[in-house]
Amino acid sequence: MNIDPKLDLVLERVLDLTPEQVWKGWTTPEILTKWFCPEPWKTIEAEVDLKPGGMFRTVMQSPEGDKYPNVGCFLEVEKNKKLVWTDVLAPGFRPVPAVESGAGFPMTAFILLEEHQGKTKYTAVARHRSEEDLKKHEAMGFHDGWGICADQLVKVMKSL
Template identity: 50%
Template sequence: MADAAQDLDLVFTRVVAVPPRLVWRCWTEPALLVRWFTPHPWKTIHAEVDLRPGGIFHTVMESPEGQVMDEPPGCWLEVVPHSRLVWTDALLPGFRPRPNPFVTAVLTFEEVAEGTRYTARVMHKDDADRERHAAMGFEHGWGAALDQLVGVARGLEA
């Protein structure tokens, strides 16, 4: 989508050797999400998905020391089976605004000869949020989580 503010985005993209339909399953089935969504040694201890615009997207993470991170749930904005997902933490389920919006993530899963071109474009409201997110380890975190997703997806193929 054309957007004059793309320098406020962080973009992660990589080709992975699993088909889009399995990437899609990993992103949309709670029982799979908990297996890959948070880079080790943290883990996802709860995931909830109501896959329609305005429906809930909620994950709860736990550190190795047992610290639980349970942010308010976000919601889906676009759902295009096997190819595109958009979610935001700026709106609660049912589209209610919430304080301190941080990101909208646009995920695209494009079928390519090798498998899937996996792209996450993460949009922020200002430079400060973008820089904070980069410093939190955006690139490393999305890469480590994607490695875990590929491991889960390969188990589905077997």
Template identity: 50%
Template sequence: MTDVVFNPLLDLELKREVAVPPGLVWRAWTEPELLMKWFTPAPWRTTACEIDLRPGGKFRTVMEGPNGERNDSTGCFLAVEPERRLVFTDALGPGFRPTGGGFMTATVTIEPAAGGTLYTAVALHKDEAAKKQHEEMGFHHGWSAALDQLVALVKGL
């Protein structure tokens, strides 16, 4: 899979250097027991996670909110480049089976940097309305808070 071309009309991006090694960021994204501890910004929690780390493999998370809200999302990985990049979507399920819906495709890039890791997350949307919906859901705050939680977690490993 080629690199994603960012379209500011359709896409959202979080790019930050974090003071943890790339290998630990990779582990946090690819080990279900670690991902469940940081993936959803508090006070939400990730209560279940399944990862089949290969193209076409399942990526499922269950997120639960403080008032009983529940979001069960199943998608698949499109690309897996160990310790460098993950691409996943909810538009396709395991084995690349169409789901009939889907909200986004995401790319997480992990690059070595002088201070640790240059972390880039890009969320691709089908149209401007979907991008706006994701922004209004709190993409920038939520993904940034989740990244802070990831950093705090892996510093303790």
């Protein structure tokens, strides 16, 4: 994958889980709601239609109770290896009328999983349309937030 540091944010980690465990955590709505948002925020709803063109929908809730829906479309689904979605398209590859995600900027996300000595090399990439959007996402705490979520994913999967 070609990374453009002006447009792409990247988080790489080795997670103490198998690729199958990480995949299950990302693709099972009841599990996704347990880790997908950095605490004290919560993901209170999730819908996963795991196919290209299928829906990826979450509703995040702030500590104050405000709800932030996010709806997107899966672009690529390669079991235990790759999950790609965007909020620029709605399910069925339909263009979104107003290109605004819950975060306030459109993006495409890649989750890449590689077996690594019984663990998983986990790469999360957030692609943006402009340097301004990347800076907004970075200022929101991309690295800390997505890192916390990765830690929460490990904790949740180890508790199952």
